[in-house]
Amino acid sequence: MKNLSKANENKLINYPRLHLVAVAVCSLTLVLALTLLPSPDATATKTVRLKTPVSEKQAEEPAIAPAKLAPREQLATLSSERTTLNNAQSINPAAPVTTHTSQDWKVEKIRSGDTLSHIFKRVGLTSKDVHSVMSGGGEVKTLAKIQPNQTIKFNIQDDTLQALEYIISRTESLLVEKSDNGYQAIRSIKNLKPFTSYAEGTINSSLFLAAQKAGLSDNLTMSLAGIFGWDVDFALDIREGDSFKVIYQELYLNGEKVKDGQILAAEFTNQGKTFTAVRYDSPTQGSNYYTPEGDSMRKAFLRSPIDFAxxxxxxxxxxxxxxxxxxxxxxxxxxxxxxxxxxxxxxxxxxxxxxxxxxxxxxxxxxxxxxxxxxxxxxxxxxxxxxxxxxxxxxxxxxxxxxxxxxxxxxxxxxxxxxxxxxNPVTVKLPHAEPIAKADKNAFLALSKQMQGQLSTYAAAMKSENLARLGE
Ligand SMILES: [Zn+2]
The missing domain is CATH 2.70.70.10 (Glucose Permease (Domain IIA))
Known part of the structure; x- marks a missing residue:
């Protein structure tokens, strides 16, 4: 199980029996080759996680197409994917390439109330330097948005600022370098690797509690509610026994999860009625969620002009x-x-x-x-x-x-x-927003079919996992 992420390995260490079950399952059939990791307190609500690396092209456009279900192949290619990831790090074109060695750099942590002038002063630079940097080219204005606890690294030689690197987040940085035409800034974003995950849950009291039990972050839960909020009033319509299934992406950097990505497909059953949504990224219409037939999940009208009234x-x-x-x-x-x-x-x-x-x-x-x-x-x-x-x-x-x-x-x-x-504004049948564009229709329907297939495959794997647990 070398292919599992750090986080999952930790989970497995806590649950050695489940680990063995998962290993056994992995070696059996195509469906069962999914990695099953029930949440620690799984009762009515469970989560299955499948980490699926997607192709490089998809990595650049993470939401366009979900990973293909070919677990046997994936298991075979996972270790090489890791290698690719490691190689990618060292040749990452987005990473700042400089000739300065690490000891040349002064590292300054931004403090509360700091301005650029304060920080520049601390490393021995002047407000004139601030001015020359800020009148430089590229995305230098990003430096105006510094936040406490971020870091700026300075490379100063002979009292002259050669370069600075502003670390915006774990995945984003701004490199400003001295050139013949003044300072030039380049923003770089590290490529996050998307992995596909699946979670499902049954609601006992609230969507948030059930989603939490299933391992979904608050952000993902909000997205889920946003997708189905046109059909389901999450304040008034939710009943015990309502359920959801979600295929979503988790974004990794160097084998560590950085954040959640997009929901790729989801199902929500409310009072016996099931709604399904599939995400599609259109070059012309942007990203939207559609019914399996290609109608927009969005309605042309909000049901109510006031929230929670x-x-x-x-x-x-x-x-x-x-x-x-x-x-x-x-x-x-x-x-x-x-x-x-x-x-x-x-x-x-x-x-x-x-x-x-x-x-x-x-x-x-x-x-x-x-x-x-x-x-x-x-x-x-x-x-x-x-x-x-x-x-x-x-x-x-x-x-x-x-x-x-x-x-x-x-x-x-x-x-x-x-x-x-x-x-009657409460009962009038509201028209859908624009459906999938004609040009995207065929591609969407193929994706829709694939995602529906994945939802049922994951759900079936989850079910057999539950049965296996009952038999223990
Ligand atoms: Zn009135």
């Missing part, structure tokens, strides 16, 4: 008005929220009205293409720059909750129109 009054075309006490249609949904709560545009569009309008008080009306229109009433005030004719993006704050017009207290009154007819 309580609905205080539903859409009802024959309701008694709370202020006028007569039968008057309630043509929208009321969200109770405190004064000043930000209100978001639910879709991309153009503001066609922003001003006072009778009982609506301060109101914004947005036109979304030919078909849709949304209205936001009783605003306390508008967000900066919101006026008639202004284009807005989905999620952009357009104003703040208030009680202007006919309102008993601060709330947002939200209306949704389709082809001129008012609809």
């Amino acid at each position: 309580r609905i205080s009054s539903h859409f009802n075309l024959s309701r008694k008005h709370p202020v006028l006490h007569t039968i008057r249609a309630h043509k929208g949904t009321d969200y109770a929220a405190s004064r000043g709560t930000p209100i978001k545009a639910t879709g991309d569009g153009k503001v066609v009205y922003a001003g006072r309008k009778g009982g609506y008080g301060n109101v914004v009306i947005i036109q979304h293409g030919q078909t849709y229109k949304t209205l936001y009433a009783h605003m306390n005030n508008y967000a900066r720059g919101i006026r008639s004719g202004k284009r807005v993006r989905q999620g952009q704050v357009i104003g703040y909750v208030g009680s202007t017009g006919l309102a008993t207290g601060p709330h947002l009154h939200y209306e949704f129109y389709q082809n001129g007819a008012v609809r």
